[in-house]
Amino acid sequence: MTGKTKIAAKTFLKKGKLFQSIKGMADILPIDQDYWRSFWQTAFKVSSRHGFYFIETPILEPASLFEASIGATTDIVEKQMYVFKTPGGDRVALRPEGTAGVMRSYLQHRLSYFSLPLKVFYLGPMFRHEKPQAGRYRQFHQLGFEIIGDNSAFYDAEIILASLDFFRALGLNDLILKINSLGCRVCRLAFRQELKNYFSAYKKELCPDCRRRLGRNPLRILDCQEPSCRTLKSGSPNILDYLCQNCNNHFKAVLELIEDNGIKYELDPHLVRGLDYYNRTVFEFVSSGLSFSLGGGGRYDYLAEIIGHRLVPAVGISLGLERIVEALKIKNISPIKRKRPLVFFAAISEEAKKKSLGLMEKLRAADIPVVEALGRNSLKSQMKAADKVKSSLVLILGQKEIFEGSIIIKDLRTGAQENILLDKLVEEIKKRLS
Numbered sequence: 001m002t003g004k005t006k007i008a009a010k011t012f013l014k015k016g017k018l019f020q021s022i023k024g025m026a027d028i029l030p031i032d033q034d035y036w037r038s039f040w041q042t043a044f045k046v047s048s049r050h051g052f053y054f055i056e057t058p059i060l061e062p063a064s065l066f067e068a069s070i071g072a073t074t075d076i077v078e079k080q081m082y083v084f085k086t087p088g089g090d091r092v093a094l095r096p097e098g099t100a101g102v103m104r105s106y107l108q109h110r111l112s113y114f115s116l117p118l119k120v121f122y123l124g125p126m127f128r129h130e131k132p133q134a135g136r137y138r139q140f141h142q143l144g145f146e147i148i149g150d151n152s153a154f155y156d157a158e159i160i161l162a163s164l165d166f167f168r169a170l171g172l173n174d175l176i177l178k179i180n181s182l183g184c185r186v187c188r189l190a191f192r193q194e195l196k197n198y199f200s201a202y203k204k205e206l207c208p209d210c211r212r213r214l215g216r217n218p219l220r221i222l223d224c225q226e227p228s229c230r231t232l233k234s235g236s237p238n239i240l241d242y243l244c245q246n247c248n249n250h251f252k253a254v255l256e257l258i259e260d261n262g263i264k265y266e267l268d269p270h271l272v273r274g275l276d277y278y279n280r281t282v283f284e285f286v287s288s289g290l291s292f293s294l295g296g297g298g299r300y301d302y303l304a305e306i307i308g309h310r311l312v313p314a315v316g317i318s319l320g321l322e323r324i325v326e327a328l329k330i331k332n333i334s335p336i337k338r339k340r341p342l343v344f345f346a347a348i349s350e351e352a353k354k355k356s357l358g359l360m361e362k363l364r365a366a367d368i369p370v371v372e373a374l375g376r377n378s379l380k381s382q383m384k385a386a387d388k389v390k391s392s393l394v395l396i397l398g399q400k401e402i403f404e405g406s407i408i409i410k411d412l413r414t415g416a417q418e419n420i421l422l423d424k425l426v427e428e429i430k431k432r433l434s
């Protein structure tokens with residue numbers, strides 16, 4: 001801490017204020033740990049079922065990586081990126097999403113040698129300076145699945161199936177897939193012109209941002225949430241009417257595959273997603289009773305070319321984990337519960353406390369979760385702590401027990417209490433917990 005920051009912190013505390021987390025950035029508290037444990041466990045389970053490897057890329061990347069890939073005229077790049085200069089003078093950004101970093105890593109490490117296509121997943125925080133509201137934060141976590149190195153429709157369907165596997169494993173069964181195709185760079189050109197013609201006729205009714213977008217990137221108008229732009233959008237040209245033969249065949253193949261697998265979907269010709277790197281299939285998962293999507297993704301066949309000068313077809317999705325916590329809470333779906341610390345260790349003399357660490361290690365080595373409150377002196381306050389964590393068994397070690405080489409087991413479920421030999425500790429606990 002420098003002298004200046006020390007003074008600033010002191011002045012702050014003098015005013016009687018407590019430091020608060022930054023607006024839009026929330027703490028994940030112990031009370032929600034079962035949700036996050038479920039996400040990690042389920043992500044690994046589903047990924048190994050579908051053959052995805054784990055990848056983690058840095059939170060900081062060159063700002064230009066996102067500007068080039070997500071697109072200079074997108075909201076994320078124009079308004080929401082945390083960009084700053086490092087003390088060394090590099091322009092960096094807190095990652096607003098995971099795909100660009102994963103593709104950077106794929107190209108940098110030539111990951112195609114690993115498997116073809118490469119299937120990877122990641123789970124970590126993303127940062128966007130958005131207006132905080134329900135389901136919209138400035139720091140949020142995404143679980144992403146990416147398949148890199150294959151342009152077949154099979155993999156568009158596989159990304160959708162892996163996501164549904166994750167949702168179902170958490171107990172979310174009522175998801176609806178919204179799906180669209182954005183075509184390739186050839187057929188999108190004609191659509192772009194049609195959009196431009198259509199919205200130009202209503203230029204005055206567009207919001208100032210969309211008036212600007214009209215010239216540079218009219219597709220982004222379809223993504224605008226301003227009421228006036230949303231109304232205009234409903235009468236705009238339909239991209240599916242402009243797909244070239246190849247894009248049409250690809251989209252048809254994806255729809256056939258998901259239909260064959262019994263997936264409910266809705267065609268949404270206005271779905272463009274907020275990132276420019278998408279082409280062909282784009283999709284989003286929504287759920288009844290929720291005002292926000294739980295995940296979204298699509299194909300990004302040109303991304304590698306934009307940032308690495310060679311074409312590598314790819315498809316992926318990212319799921320918003322804070323939103324999934326909210327969905328589970330709203331729908332009253334419980335996450336997988338943690339194994340409770342069933343055994344509480346209480347020690348009532350300094351010597352007993354010293355001995356207790358070794359005994360607890362023995363129990364833990366046998367995979368028995370055990371907790372303690374050894375900073376407390378009286379048995380009464382240690383029993384209170386045992387009650388707080390809802391333990392089933394309390395072990396009590398005092399001077400007499402050390403002398404006899406024994407320990408007391410109190411079963412809080414029945415109130416029964418018994419002395420057992422320390423040599424038999426693990427065996428006896430296992431018997432009582434089984």
Ligand code: AMP
Nearest residue numbers: 135136137140293294295296318320323
């Ligand atoms: P995107 O990266 O924009 O394609 O979004 C993918 C998913 O990430 C969305 O469907 C949301 O579930 C989640 N997400 C995006 N932005 C936010 C945000 N600001 N706060 C919380 N979750 C978000």
